[in-house]
Amino acid sequence: MQPGRSESAIMTSAEQARFRINRPNSRPRATCVIALDERSAVALAALKDRPWNGAQFLRYAGMRRASEELSSLRIDAILQDEAGSKLSLMQALPGVDSVIMLTASDASAEAAEIIGNACATKGIATTGLVLAPAAGGEALGRIVAAMRPHTTMLVVSNGEDYIGEMLSALRA
Numbered sequence: 001m002q003p004g005r006s007e008s009a010i011m012t013s014a015e016q017a018r019f020r021i022n023r024p025n026s027r028p029r030a031t032c033v034i035a036l037d038e039r040s041a042v043a044l045a046a047l048k049d050r051p052w053n054g055a056q057f058l059r060y061a062g063m064r065r066a067s068e069e070l071s072s073l074r075i076d077a078i079l080q081d082e083a084g085s086k087l088s089l090m091q092a093l094p095g096v097d098s099v100i101m102l103t104a105s106d107a108s109a110e111a112a113e114i115i116g117n118a119c120a121t122k123g124i125a126t127t128g129l130v131l132a133p134a135a136g137g138e139a140l141g142r143i144v145a146a147m148r149p150h151t152t153m154l155v156v157s158n159g160e161d162y163i164g165e166m167l168s169a170l171r172a
Contacts, residue, residue, distance in 0.1 A: 031056070
């Protein structure tokens with residue numbers, strides 16, 4: 001390094017320009033944001049009109065079993081889009097790079113398991129965003145315990161205003 005020149009100055013010099021790649025950094029990320037309960041669906045509905053990078057906003061509507069004979073075997077999640085149309089999780093996942101699950105309730109453990117397992121099978125990164133309940137403590141512990149095994153990253157938020165910031169940070 002030359003005395004008096006910072007590393008930043010050296011890296012932006014014409015001499016170093018020959019090493020730059022003159023193409024976009026990467027293709028846009030395809031993100032699917034899924035609300036797992038009513039409170040999170042309301043929070044996402046408030047954010048849907050913001051400018052996003054093609055993120056798809058869905059709501060967990062239930063599960064589909066493998067068959068009547070194997071009722072304990074859950075195979076797919078039923079999701080609902082903003083217009084109320086239903087689609088299966090397997091229809092929503094092709095081409096998706098990242099799935100963000102948003103919840104405020106430990107009742108969504110089943111949804112997190114189905115979605116998390118499907119994403120793990122397909123090599124899709126999963127993030128869990130937990131809206132902390134007003135009761136906090138024990139209730140929050142149950143929600144985190146339900147979500148943790150099915151996400152690669154888990155974030156707890158005390159307020160709904162943080163959701164939009166987190167989705168932006170994840171390039172949704």
